[in-house]
Amino acid sequence: MAAKGHKARAERLQNATGALATAAMAAMDEKLPWFGKLSAQDRSWIGLVAQSGITAFVDWFRDPDAHSSMPTRMFGSAPREFTRVISLHQTVDLVRTTIEMIENTIGELLPSEDIPFVHEAMNRYAREVAFAAATVYAQAAEMRGAWDARLEALVVDSVIRGEADESVRSRASALGWTGSGTANAGTAGSAEVAVVVGRAPSSEPGSTNVADAVRHAAREAGADALCAMQGDRLVIVLGGTSKPVEIVQTLAEFFGPGPIVVGPLVKDLMSAVTSARAAVAGLRAAPAWPGAPRPVHADELLPERSLSGDGHARRQLATDVYGPLTMGDGVLLDTVSTYLDSGGSIEATARAMFIHPNTVRYRLKRVGEITGYSPGNPRDSFTLRVALSLGRLLNPEPGAGVL
Template sequence: MAATSRGISKSLLPPPKTRASIAKRLSAVTGQLATAAVTAMEARHEWYSQLDARHRSWITLVAQAGIDGFVRWFADPDPSRPSTTEVFGSAPRELARRISLFQTVELVRTTIEVVEEQIDEVMPKNDRPFLHAAIVQYSREVAFSAAEIYARAAELRGAWDARLEALVVDAVLRGETDETVLSRASTLGWKTTAAVAVVVGPGPTAEATPTIESIRHEAAIAGIDLLGAVQGDRLVLLLGGDRLTEPDHPLVVVRRFVDEFGPGPVVVGPAVEHLMEASVSTRAALSGFRAAVAWPEAPRPVSAQDLLPERALSGDGHARRSLARDLYGPLAASGVDLIDTLVAFFDQGSSVEGAARTLFVHANTVRYRLRRVGELTGYSPTDARDAYALRLALTLGRLLPPAETA
């Protein structure tokens, strides 16, 4: 096997002295090669002609630098892997933002094709095989260099987006959502002007960025905007979409990616009308996340509304007032019969017949009143979990001032 340097097989290269002579002849026509390459770009690529004069001049500079770099590399007495940093370093960074990676590949391909064609026209026949073999290796390194530049730019962009996203999520959690936050969210692709829900769960066991991107993909399939960030041991997500106002739809969406969270409860806050009001959903989700330890059998994900009893017992004033206002309030407003029936039902071990005997009414009357309780509150006294919330609501409703239960 022929010995090789890092650049090209030495068996394909002439002796250094011959190579220097070829390079000298080639350097005499580099201007002609660059001109032919730019002319071909204008003819083959419509988007190139739409660039302004400044950007076209930068591309000409890159093409000339690439050809000059090839000549220097080929003339090196002991050529190693071509250094192409000087090729793309000859143009400002703005050029990478102005033309895409696909367009850069088109330009590199066009330049190589034109140079190979010109070699067959302007160089002696004996020089051509060596130059063709060498340009294949050099053009490969140019392509790798271009890919590296765009990959680095993508990484920097991704890191900046992640920091900006974390700032938006943090501002929402702190209840500081203003026009600046809305503008930043829009920059990150947030389009929702309707319902918003906040999700809080354990941080992922894997890398945060790939996890959030995986969740974002699932949310996009469900037609939901998403912003997310890891804060300490928590993963916080902002969901946005018209359908979040539908009953249980936020839970349906979160089930698509709930396994991306770490072990532990995943709590979904109530949907609110706008990102500016997301602090309401945030408060409920965080409170539920802290209190969920008291209900280890809770479904995953679980609504913050379903954790009202645990939240109330853990000191959440909003949860206490919600139980008193939304459960006890309607019962009190309907008259004493429903409350008395509910108390008797619970005191008699959830026995309809026992409650009927205590109240001196027919059992069907008790059943009717219990159904009425369910209609007014959304909680069924015959369901163990709902009964737990109703018992707590009775106590809180009696404890809190009437103004807080109205």
């Protein structure tokens, strides 16, 4: 007898679905201000989901055991773009509005003896619908996250390979890249970019996504970041900072053991291949300087990079270091060359050149001012020696200009 009564209630509820769906759309339009601003197509999608939900509730009400998956399947009638049209918060508002409408309307459509049974079923069903909505949005978020990760890897790979163009800039913008960071946002000339390369961290089950952590930490430090794993190395493209080494010091924990090389600053993402080339060459040459700081700027590795076969580093040393020393009468070139050959002794240099030691000191000071490398510093003297050797190889005629 109870089963027969339940079947009758289900039939009466089935007959009321059309009126309930119409009332649901009217309630949404009345109580949800944002609903009326949607396009006709978007509203039709939502109406389809509402109709599907009410129909699914009736089927579930008729036999909960046979239709236990109905709450989850009700969102299947909506296209994937549904999650982009309205937020999870708005979806909750829709569900709440629909349930309230059914509770307020059901008394006009069904006999009074059916109301307690329908209300009890609605409470159970609403809980399942809430979980179903959360599942739909969680799956959509995971799909977007996976797509964003692939897109980000594509952008970083294009930068490394020197194929950055307007399409790459557009893709980076879709990922939230502005190139201006946060601390420098709105500052003219602040959109500088540097590429950072280091060893990839060892992957551990359950570890936090490195790319997400890097972007968050960079944002906290006032910079934009794009991040990608490329084999055994981690590549980060930093934007919106004039002090990338300081930013990378806060990101060092995300790299694996070994050197971290920061490429030179360039004006924008389109020019980032120059920074990437220097950073990658620096990572390859870094083992030749065991005492290098971590992180280290690629320009600090110019001698090691030149020895490892980096033609750009060779030309930079010959042009920026050797070239200025050949200008004029070439006395600075002769002085620093003699100083290095004399084992760094000012007195021995003065005797070899028949000049006063103070003259040697003055000339060495000028060398440091012109080149940025102090001959009295062991590291700088090594760079100067390599630069002089490269300059003589590339340009054997002093004063004639560097090739």
